[in-house]
Amino acid sequence: MSVMEMSxxxxxxxSIIQKAESDLRHLLExxxxxxVLFLQGGATxxxxxxxxNLCNPEDPVDYVVTGSWGDKAFKEAQKYCNPRVVWSGKxxxxxxxxxxxxxxxxxxxxxxxxxxxxxxxxxxxxxxPVPKNPNGVLIADMSSNFCSKPxxxxxxxxxxxxxxxxxxxxxxxxxxxxxxxxxxxxxxTPVMLDYKIHDENSSLYNTPPCFGxxxxxxxxxxxxxxxxxxxxxxxxxxxxxxxxxxxxxxxGFFRCPVEKSVRSLMNVPFTLEKSELEAExxxxxxxEKMVQLKGHRSVGGMRASIxxxxxxxxxEKLVAFMKEFQARHA
Amino acid sequence: MSVMEMSxxxxxxxSIIQKAESDLRHLLExxxxxxVLFLQGGATxxxxxxxxNLCNPEDPVDYVVTGSWGDKAFKEAQKYCNPRVVWSGKxxxxxxxxxxxxxxxxxxxxxxxxxxxxxxxxxxxxxxPVPKNPNGVLIADMSSNFCSKPxxxxxxxxxxxxxxxxxxxxxxxxxxxxxxxxxxxxxxTPVMLDYKIHDENSSLYNTPPCFGxxxxxxxxxxxxxxxxxxxxxxxxxxxxxxxxxxxxxxxGFFRCPVEKSVRSLMNVPFTLEKSELEAExxxxxxxEKMVQLKGHRSVGGMRASIxxxxxxxxxEKLVAFMKEFQARHA
Numbered sequence: 001m002s003v004m005e006m007s008x009x010x011x012x013x014x015s016i017i018q019k020a021e022s023d024l025r026h027l028l029e030x031x032x033x034x035x036v037l038f039l040q041g042g043a044t045x046x047x048x049x050x051x052x053n054l055c056n057p058e059d060p061v062d063y064v065v066t067g068s069w070g071d072k073a074f075k076e077a078q079k080y081c082n083p084r085v086v087w088s089g090k091x092x093x094x095x096x097x098x099x100x101x102x103x104x105x106x107x108x109x110x111x112x113x114x115x116x117x118x119x120x121x122x123x124x125x126x127x128x129p130v131p132k133n134p135n136g137v138l139i140a141d142m143s144s145n146f147c148s149k150p151x152x153x154x155x156x157x158x159x160x161x162x163x164x165x166x167x168x169x170x171x172x173x174x175x176x177x178x179x180x181x182x183x184x185x186x187x188x189t190p191v192m193l194d195y196k197i198h199d200e201n202s203s204l205y206n207t208p209p210c211f212g213x214x215x216x217x218x219x220x221x222x223x224x225x226x227x228x229x230x231x232x233x234x235x236x237x238x239x240x241x242x243x244x245x246x247x248x249x250x251x252g253f254f255r256c257p258v259e260k261s262v263r264s265l266m267n268v269p270f271t272l273e274k275s276e277l278e279a280e281x282x283x284x285x286x287x288e289k290m291v292q293l294k295g296h297r298s299v300g301g302m303r304a305s306i307x308x309x310x311x312x313x314x315x316e317k318l319v320a321f322m323k324e325f326q327a328r329h330a
Numbered sequence: 331m332s333v334m335e336m337s338x339x340x341x342x343x344x345s346i347i348q349k350a351e352s353d354l355r356h357l358l359e360x361x362x363x364x365x366v367l368f369l370q371g372g373a374t375x376x377x378x379x380x381x382x383n384l385c386n387p388e389d390p391v392d393y394v395v396t397g398s399w400g401d402k403a404f405k406e407a408q409k410y411c412n413p414r415v416v417w418s419g420k421x422x423x424x425x426x427x428x429x430x431x432x433x434x435x436x437x438x439x440x441x442x443x444x445x446x447x448x449x450x451x452x453x454x455x456x457x458x459p460v461p462k463n464p465n466g467v468l469i470a471d472m473s474s475n476f477c478s479k480p481x482x483x484x485x486x487x488x489x490x491x492x493x494x495x496x497x498x499x500x501x502x503x504x505x506x507x508x509x510x511x512x513x514x515x516x517x518x519t520p521v522m523l524d525y526k527i528h529d530e531n532s533s534l535y536n537t538p539p540c541f542g543x544x545x546x547x548x549x550x551x552x553x554x555x556x557x558x559x560x561x562x563x564x565x566x567x568x569x570x571x572x573x574x575x576x577x578x579x580x581x582g583f584f585r586c587p588v589e590k591s592v593r594s595l596m597n598v599p600f601t602l603e604k605s606e607l608e609a610e611x612x613x614x615x616x617x618e619k620m621v622q623l624k625g626h627r628s629v630g631g632m633r634a635s636i637x638x639x640x641x642x643x644x645x646e647k648l649v650a651f652m653k654e655f656q657a658r659h660a
């Protein structure tokens with residue numbers, strides 16, 4: 001019987017979801033006072049679930065906006081509480097992350113929200129700010145760098161991530177939440193957005209995305225077999241380094257707009273000095289079977305997403321192509 | 331590249347989701363003034379989305395409760411509007427469907443909600459009530475009989491269904507909604523529950539469950555190849571008939587509690603006159619590789635779910651086993 005045919009309440013699927021959770025706990029060294037939930041609806045659903053579960057309507061909460069996803073999270077929170085953008089990189093086209101004393105937090109803010117890695121802009125937090133409010137918590141959308149490196153979970157109240165970048169097919173959302181934050185959902189919270197319901201039912205309140213969770217479990221198993229997230233991080237650093245080096249050593253032929261200290265290990269955006277060549281670059285790359293290199297429609301240029309599953313050889317091939325392309329067009 | 335790796339905005343996946351929608355429209359003869367949405371979160375998410383999109387807080391809406399799922403839908407609606415149970419089969423252990431003049435509708439009710447097939451209790455609507463309010467609409471949760479037979483979509487304002495019974499893996503929810511009902515979501519509606527957002531973005535507002543949608547598309551294609559839903563219904567009727575006949579002709583050894591005229595073609599609950607033999611029945615059936623025959627924990631007994639994917643031979647094997655079991659134990 002395929003996992004797609006199993007009852008989600010049968011012992012076969014229970015062993016799958018329990019092993020997936022256990023392996024993820026092992027990988028991220030998740031403390032026992034945190035729950036792990038396997039949900040649906042993407043990070044976008046969490047943009048509403050967070051304020052609905054953690055805030056009353058008048059509560060202040062803070063958002064650091066380093067790109068499109070942080071901005072979307074902020075806008076959704078406006079429906080449910082009193083969010084404030086405490087720092088925005090918009091004026092600088094989302095190429096930076098603020099220094100931790102570079103913005104002022106709201107006193108009594110229930111939480112401070114960041115997007116740990118902005119998929120579209122290629123901006124990644126390398127360390128994490130601490131909420132000023134001793135009763136506040138840090139919340140991170142880690143959709144696009146989840147399980148790409150070790151993370152000290154204890155620094156966060158909530159970590160959430162769509163699975164589809166590093167750990168599984170789209171349609172699974174993972175929420176890691178400190179248990180004491182569970183149980184305060186507002187009355188108007190849809191049952192499927194109530195963390196308490198999912199926690200009490202071990203993510204089996206209704207039929208979960210069983211096949212996706214099974215796939216995530218296989219990936220967690222593989223990441224452990226690779227030596228865990230420290231080893232995964234080393235591989236990701238090596239992949240990113242050769243690509244950023246190729247850009248930086250191109251004497252301006254290729255350019256990455258992101259400030260060096262916060263460049264993403266996952267998403268590498270770059271442009272061509274001669275922007276009229278960009279379409280040609282993407283077309284020729286596709287002929288060499290390197291696809292999905294076009295930058296997001298909102299920023300243009302190119303973007304190489306080099307998630308966990310991209311092997312070093314794939315990045316090496318891209319770098320070789322970039323050098324060859326430059327030699328022909330410089 | 332696997333469908334799990336494609337960009338959901340790339341032309342490859344667009345062709346997949348567009349063909350899936352087109353095939354589903356063909357299968358169900360969905361009129362052009364209806365939108366088809368591929369969403370996440372199961373029918374349970376729709377329990378909240380329906381009142382949030384269709385009602386103001388004071389609006390009356392009617393629920394016919396023929397089983398556990400209808401009851402859950404009603405309870406979720408209590409958060410968002412003024413729902414009333416106009417008929418409940420609870421006192422008779424959810425073994426019936428009301429006659430259409432057997433309950434009184436609320437004047438001005440925005441909608442009348444039914445669960446077209448109650449998965450746990452095996453009770454299925456064979457025809458559909460008409461809302462008394464000329465401006466009201468009929469809404470049906472068809473999760474467990476979706477695409478098992480033809481349906482006149484024009485009778486409904488909204489049809490919704492989790493994919494996992496008949497058309498694909500869990501994690502995909504299909505919503506078929508009359509276009510004039512879209513666009514009135516309340517301000518507090520999470521963006522992921524707002525039909526307008528999904529309709530405007532052709533179900534691609536955020537990353538959809540791409541693999542699941544791909545699988546649904548393969549199933550729609552197969553159902554068309556089988557001759558469409560009229561042919562599928564004939565197969566389902568034949569399967570259900572031999573099973574119900576085996577029960578009814580067992581001289582009481584097996585019993586189905588559901589009123590004959592509304593017995594489900596999909597879920598066949600039955601008990602043993604000698605209830606102490608039920609565990610043995612389930613155990614022996616499992617040895618013959620017939621699994622998941624245990625009734626839902628809330629009702630006990632046995633339940634044979636004979637969805638589209640169950641071949642006639644599977645039901646014949648069960649019936650032969652039932653007769654043999656009876657011969658040994660009668």
